[in-house]
Amino acid sequence: MDPKFQPGDSVQVLHRDQPGHVRTPMYVRGKLGVIERIVGSFPNPELLAVGHSGLPYKMLYRVNFKQGELWEDYDGAPDDTLEIEIYEHWLAPV
Amino acid sequence: MSETHDHSHDHDHPTHTHDGKPIQEDPLPSLEAQILEASVRELLIEKGVISSDDVRRAIDQVESRTPALGAKIVARAWDDPAFKETLMSDSDEALMAFGIDMRPTELCVVENTDDVHNMVVCTLCSCYPRPVLGIPPAWYKRRDYRSRAVREPRAILREFGTDIPEQKQVRVHDSNADLRYLVLPQRPDGTEGWDQEKLARLVTRDAMIGVSDVLEPADIDD
Known part of the structure; x- marks a missing residue:
């Protein structure tokens, strides 16, 4: 499986409602970030959690966000960041 | 860190904010x-x-499993540059020397530097590098830590007694999927020539989660 994104690529987390064992927290949905690294392919947790094999595997990335992008009123330093793992099917190119 | 509040929760917030403390009750x-x-x-x-x-x-x-295992790993990384390089680039390989198998997860080691302070949280549940640190502390699993660590990390750090200067970047790692995180703290000054066993005594659980610094040489007995 070839990764769709490379480190340094700008991405947007999809903003969709989806019930179940979703590993994309609400606070990053719709937000703009940058691919920090490609982690590799893993079983899809959304399927794994309900008794399936998790196939097809999904490419997983670490995405870096500026805290100011996540929280309008972020009360810290402007360079503060947050990094989180996001599966490819939750990311769109920017 | 937590306080109860008495208003009901039948109202909708786009982002669930209570004076910057998104969720309070467990x-x-x-x-x-x-x-x-x-x-x-x-x-x-x-x-x-x-x-x-x-x-x-x-x-x-x-x-x-206890944090003593993580402390040994950190001490070796401080003392042995080749081991540190392997730990950062291929943690599975490095952990084999300690008999640790992280599968099906992977350990991601994040290094504190003069410019960056790392801290770890799992907002969705309580993912924690158990094979290297053991059972997570109770506060790590609490909703207030989990919600506030991503929202106001500097305030949380201050509550833990850790004041990060404005010019140093705070980098929060939300451990939400297949990686588990270990903070590699900075080796304190005044520890030149120490062996790994003595170095490990400086390394606390909280320092490896990133909510505090390691101990100072003066904090431990010879």
């Missing part, structure tokens, strides 16, 4: 989940798939 343990766990366990034992002793052994093994 829910009661789910009785349903407890019943389900007991039922499945008893069935598996009854059918001879596992024994009560297997369950006890598994708990014993999980609980035998």
Whole structure:
């Protein structure tokens, strides 16, 4: 499986409602970030959690966000960041 | 860190904000989940798939892991540059020397520097590098830590007694999926020539989660 994104690529987390064992927290949905690294392919947790094999595997990335992008009123330093793992099917190119 | 509040929760917030403290209450343990766990366990034992002793052994093994193991890893990384490089680039390989198998997860080591302070949280549940640090502290699993660590990390750090200067970047790692995180703290000054055993005594659990610095040389006895 070839990764769709490379480190340094700008991405947007999809903003969709989806019930179940979703590993994309609400606070990053719709937000703009940058691919920090490609982690590799893993079983899809959304399927794994309900008794399936998790196939097809999904490419997983670490995405870096500026805290100011996540929280309008972020009360810290402007360079503060947050990094989180996001599966490819939750990311769109920017 | 937490305070109760008395307003009801039937109102909708786009982002759930209470003076910057998004969620305050811990829910009661789910009785349903407890019943389900007991039922499945008893069935598996009854059918001879596992024994009560297997369950006890598994708990014993999980609980035998302590932060002392993580401290040894950090001390070796401080002392042995080649090991540190492997730990940062291929942690599976580095952890093999300690008999640690992280599968099906992977350990991601994040290094503190003069410019960056790292801290770890799992907002969705309580993912934690148990094979290297053991059982997570109670506060790590609490909703207030989990919600505030991503929202106001500097305030949380101050509550832990850790003041990060404005010019240093705070980098929060939300451990939400397949990686588990270990903070590699900075080696304190005044420890030149120390062996790994002595270095490890400086390394606390909290420093490896990133909510504090390691101990100073003056904090430990010779």
